[in-house]
Amino acid sequence: MEWKNRLTSLLGIEYPFIQAPMLGITTPAMVAAMSNSGGLGSLPVGGLPPERVAALIAEVKALTSRPFAVNLFTYDIPAVDQPEQFEQMQQFLQQLYKANGLAVPAVAFDAVKTYSYREQLPALLAANVSLVSFTFGIPDESSIALLKEKGCLLLGTATSVEEAVALEKAGCDAVVAQGIEAGGHRGSFLPGPLPQVGTVALVPQIADRITLPVIAAGGIADGRSAAAAFCLGASGVQCGSVLLRSPESAATPHHKDKVAAVTDTGTRITRAFSGRWARGIENALMDGIDASGLPLNVYPVQDALTQAVRKVAKELDDPAFIVMYAGQAAQMAKALPAAEIMEALRMAAEKILTRGPQIPQGA
Ligand SMILES: Cc1cc2nc3c(=O)[nH]c(=O)nc-3n(C[C@H](O)[C@H](O)[C@H](O)COP(=O)(O)O)c2cc1C
Structure with missing residues (x-):
């Protein structure tokens, strides 16, 4: 099956399957395994000291020459x-x-x-990072301008349609739609009650409202949920929890x-x-x-x-x-190497998406 679509062309990858950044869990080995297998690895660095950020990026670069994303926490640190x-x-x-x-x-x-994303940016720019994903908010205008000037693509996280629209307006290149099923922090950033929309409801509504590629995240753990995400209008999927038991997980x-x-x-x-x-x-x-x-x-x-x-x-x-x-x-989640988990997930999704119109019989 041809997996190439506008997201793969944008990111320069073979398959629209993304390893979710998981601070404390994701190792450079996990990022590289994912990128080397044709998907996209994501290196989380939220809040880390800039010199640690630089060292982690160098570690990933030593393991892969393929594209990978660096993931930031883009919020304003409140007064302590x-x-x-x-x-x-x-x-x-x-x-x-x-x-x-x-x-x-x-x-x-x-x-x-903790370190703000603004303090971390020089380390990303010095390392010529080409893909930056983020959560908890939108980088400020000058940071976006700086990243764009360097040709960086921006992947923002939305937990509601309103957040997705705000990310598009700010100049993002793709939006991760994070459903309430997702493990880890909610990426929510607009004032008001916490959005608690499930992935099945969130993805199509975001896909209908914005023109950017949408990446579905939250509860995607096998071929069935991955195939469903594409049917819902996603151009890619981002999986986190399914990799927690892999040997590359910390x-x-x-x-x-x-x-x-x-x-x-x-x-x-x-x-x-x-x-x-x-x-x-x-x-x-x-x-x-x-x-x-x-x-x-x-x-x-x-x-x-x-x-x-x-x-x-x-x-x-x-x-x-x-x-x-x-x-x-x-x-x-299975106790298998990260690349094997994601390949099995992709192959199973492929089987479902290519078997043609028929009434699904279930498991
Ligand atoms: C252990 C763990 C840590 C996470 N850390 C981050 C992070 O540092 N940055 C981020 O953008 N998302 C983080 N997330 C959220 C993931 O990017 C993603 O939205 C989520 O894993 C998708 O749902 P799933 O866990 O059901 O696959 C984390 C998720 C988990 C499970």
Whole structure:
């Protein structure tokens, strides 16, 4: 089957299959595996120090000469100015850790530090990155102008039709339509209630409203959901959770076991981990914070607070206190190499899309 379409031509890839950027999970090996197999790998660098960004880009470049995207968090970092709320949450967390036998260093309020996409841009420009995807908002006008001047293509994330329209207006080249099924943070950025539209409803409505290629994300875990996305009007698909158990994933062994065992109802969206809405597998950390009733700090302050235990839990491989972002279809992830997973998904979608008009018989 001919997979070439306007998205593959735009991005310079063979197949319109994109590995979702997954901060904390995606390794340079995963990005390269995906790009080398003809799809598009995505390197997440949201909030990382510029020198780390440069090093990660160099690592990917050493493994592939094919196109890959670098993924940014494009939001304005809010003022970090609520020390009392921070300390209240810190005290609660320390009690929770002690009750669970964990020794976790306290986080200093003054030490909360994240890097804005503006600070990271020079590293991307110096490395001649040609594809930039982003979430949490739209880069400011001067950053967009800078990237465009260098010939960079921009892929923005939308969780509603209104956000997709805003991304098109700002000059994006393609839009990732992220349904509520998706694992990880919601990319939502417009004021108002959190958009909670499912992929099946979101993709066709966005495809009808904008002229840019639409990339479907959220719940795409096998050939059936991938084929469905193309039928809904998507020009490409972006998959994250389905790669969580791959050897290229940085998830710990017990974390991978939790993904294998999670049910369709075993994830929920919460602000507990980071201060921003995100979907993850329920565990003691999520339940504890959600049940505390305490006011949550804004992103990235809440995120910085929970980073301390996440680091300890990762070393101990204790999934009760690891942040396990995952989508509603995460249980369909297989413990296979990333490129094999995506190839099987593509071949299965191809079979469905080429078998011609017939009444589907189901599984
Ligand atoms: C563990 C994890 C981390 C994620 N981190 C990012 C990120 O850094 N940047 C981003 O744009 N999206 C991130 N996402 C969201 C994905 O880009 C994508 O929308 C989502 O994985 C698609 O849904 P699925 O998980 O059902 O495949 C993350 C998702 C997961 C599961």
